[in-house]
Amino acid sequence: SYVLTQPPSVSVAPGKTARITCGGNNIGSKSVHWYQQKPGQAPVLVIYYDTDRPSGIPERFSGSNSGSTATLTISRVEAGDEADYYCQVWDNIGDHWVFGGGTKLTVL
Amino acid sequence: EVQLVESGGGLVQPGGSLRLSCAASGFTFSTYWMSWVRQAPGKGLEWVANLKQDGSEKYYVDSVKGRFTISRDNAKNSLYLQLNSLRVEDTAVYYCAREGSRSGDPFDYWGQGTLVTVSS
Numbered sequence: 585s586y587v588l589t590q591p592p593s594v595s596v597a598p599g600k601t602a603r604i605t606c607g608g609n610n611i612g613s614k615s616v617h618w619y620q621q622k623p624g625q626a627p628v629l630v631i632y633y634d635t636d637r638p639s640g641i642p643e644r645f646s647g648s649n650s651g652s653t654a655t656l657t658i659s660r661v662e663a664g665d666e667a668d669y670y671c672q673v674w675d676n677i678g679d680h681w682v683f684g685g686g687t688k689l690t691v692l
Numbered sequence: 693e694v695q696l697v698e699s700g701g702g703l704v705q706p707g708g709s710l711r712l713s714c715a716a717s718g719f720t721f722s723t724y725w726m727s728w729v730r731q732a733p734g735k736g737l738e739w740v741a742n743l744k745q746d747g748s749e750k751y752y753v754d755s756v757k758g759r760f761t762i763s764r765d766n767a768k769n770s771l772y773l774q775l776n777s778l779r780v781e782d783t784a785v786y787y788c789a790r791e792g793s794r795s796g797d798p799f800d801y802w803g804q805g806t807l808v809t810v811s812s
Binding site: 585615617619621626627628629632633638668670672674676679680681682683684685686 | 727729736737738739742751752753754787795796797798799800802803804805
């Protein structure tokens with residue numbers, strides 16, 4: 585089955601740029617969605633179809649996807665961005681959704 | 693305002709059953725794919741199952757096939773998940789999530805979840 589690999593943790597200083605990767609076999613040929621989850625809360629969609637932002641999500645959040653890696657980029661990181669982030673794709677071979685293992689973003 | 697409200701969670705013994713419900717409001721429920729996603733304590737998200745608008749297509753993660761059944765009642769704007777032959781490893785918060793109108797669309801709304809605890 586299709587596997588998505590994320591780094592368990594990423595740390596960044598306030599005001600800097602955080603990049604969270606999501607690796608998968610030829611993931612560039614798939615559409616990737618990204619979710620933010622804060623402790624005790626339900627996930628929130630932050631990027632969909634690789635690069636699109638839902639209304640209400642700051643422009644500081646952006647996405648890219650090519651080759652074997654998709655990336656969520658958070659510019660000018662704020663303390664409020666501290667959360668777990670998950671990537672997601674539809675595996676059309678197995679007919680199921682796949683989530684990455686999640687990345688904990690720590691703002692130093 | 694879109695709202696998804698799960699219910700039906702609780703404590704159940706291994707081998708037991710539960711039926712989870714998700715009440716939807718604020719949108720035309722019958723025009724969206726719907727999913728269940730779970731999260732074990734301290735762990736990541738795991739997709740469980742999804743269901744097409746008219747119920748004609750449904751998919752499951754391998755670990756629940758033959759034990760869980762997803763269904764919906766469009767007249768009642770409700771999504772269900774029947775959990776049978778429960779195992780300790782099924783312990784998790786179960787979220788109901790709205791997909792889009794097309795297969796592969798993202799989950800743009802989530803409920804707050806209902807906790808299922810499987811323990812003797």
